Amino acid sequence: MMGPILLVILPFLGAFMLPMVYRHYAQVGSWVAPLILVVNLIICLGLWHGVEVVGAQSMAMGGFTAPLGIVFYIDGLSLLFVLLLLSGSLLLWLGAWHRRVKEEMLLLLIVGGGSGLVLSGDLFNVYVFFEIVAVASYGLSASRRGDACGYAASLRFLLIGSLGSSLILLGISIIYALTGTLNLSHLTLLAPELLQGAAGLSAFALMLIGFSVKAELFPVNTWVAEVYAHAPVRVSALLAGIVSKLAMVVVLRLLLLLYSHEYAYMLLLGIGVAGLVTGELAAFHAKDLRRTLAYSSIGQLSVIAIAFSIPGPLGILSGIALAFHHALVKTGLFMLAENWRGDFSSLRGVAQKAPLASFLLIVFSLSMIGIPPLPGFWAKFVLLQAGFAAGNWYQIAMIVFLLSIVVEAAYFFRFIRVLYQNSAEQPPSMPHKRELQPALVVAVLLLLVMLMIDPINHNLTTIATQASDVKAYIYNTLPAWKLDY
């Protein structure tokens, strides 16, 4: 089996070779990156089939067995998010008519790094892939030419991100000093004895803050609004919709394997609730569509954090459901926001000029709020079920969550009302067809999900159960420990 490493290596190789290909065969060049994404998609689906048939698998790098070498862990959870990353970046390729070589290279590097981030079963390796994704996102967020605000926003993103990365590194080095190993399953075996004291838990807190920068969680998400307001919409959609979830998956893995400790769960819950409250209130106060969307994505990612902080498969299931729903809908919304800049009041009467785009916006908003029968309702309902079953603190969090839905509904309906008001002035220009293409695909996917909610629910439950099975993780990645179980 060589699929998993190809998922990571092919985009890297493509990024190295892309400038040369462009220089000599410009026509071929623009097809290289989409081709790599398609090939990776096929590999990923093949691996998916393999996991369905024989269960989770692992892959050692360089022929060195697990605690010494690096190992990849391939299960439903990791493949699901690799699939999301690949199909999402392919979707954002639709209608993108003019890209620079370097942007394509950075996108390929995000794809390769992100795949490695969710597949890797080694703590330091996770950090390396996280850095690749982070640095490439700093670059992409500054890719609009000559936009001073955009440069300032991405510089701030870079500063907060570097602080986060150094905190992750600090956390990892504390863990290495405490245990002497970096392999996640080896750490899982040692964790109850060595990692769940004060030093181990503070290492978790440091790493959580670091990963939170990408996952847009509470104290370190101040970069979000400005970056998403100024970056090209496709970049905003990619960062908000997809890349942020990858960091969340890493946090989930750490929580499941190393820190199934009450304090760790409570820390994530607290950060999630604080982010939810601040994010939704800021979204309510925002004066233009793209900032509203940016703050609402802070709120949604905090909800995902709350979901992952609920112990047990039901919490994981609801987190995955929310993550996928948000990835779809927020991508669609950002694509629509391309030409709807400026204050809300300048958008009066847009619906007459762009009926299709306005209709799509209503569908996405309703699903985001969670109106049945759209999939958003199902995702939020699963979370409420899981939360109310979980205990005191979680029930309080659920009540905050219900209140936040009211705020969410208020700002989305306010915006929709503006679109349908009559206006004497000439409304601004409409979303270009190019941006409508991915948004339409997203809408179709949303409808498909709505029709197939039962099988999807069933599959995700299987994946969540598999992900919470810590013994299977150890059994598959540490061959030397196979005898013990």
Add this chain to the structure above:
Amino acid sequence: MSFRDITALALLAGLAFLLALVLTEFPYTNGSLNGIGQSILALAPKEVGTANIVTSVVLAYRGLDTLGELIILFVAATAAGMVLSNSPEEEAQNLQPLVRFPAAGFVLQISSHLLFPFLLLLGAYIIVHGHLTPGGGFQGGAVLAAAFFIPVLTSPAGPFSHNVSSLVEGLAGGSFIVIGLLGLFGQGYFLAPLGSPGIVGDLVSAGSLPLLYTAIGIKVGSELAGLLARFTQT
């Protein structure tokens, strides 16, 4: 005190608290290795065959991490290049030619030319002996970059071809991955060491690791030189 100061203080206090917690429990061992370090120390000479144990960790046990580090450098250089480089349209709009610094004096120019072969030699030496002595691809690559960058400093108008540097960079990075893929197709594992470990301490030993270090050295060298040249030219 402004709100900003208070939040910054709160952040620092929080960090200090976490670090104090860590210090209370930290295991102060007297220089002995714990965990997997011990096993690597015992296994590396006969499994991988490098006299410099660090190299066997960097290129064999954690080869994928090294590829990742290489790519982080590549991402950073690409992103910086994208932000700093001018598009063709912008250069057409710029009626004045780019302001270039005047060349340095005669002594500096000549000595930069004199330094060039020695820096190349030193860089190559550090790279090639990476599996025997401290040093290796990253360090040697930085010396190589200096060899190409010092002439740019002394005569900024002189020739520095970004096309060539990015070509070399791509080829070197690609060959690292290709060596890894040879391991994948030949032995079933990505970045599996090829060839026999040989005699520990010989120049030709440790299988394919010196090749990997050469690829790293050339890549780091061309990348850093290109990036620094980009900084001076914008």
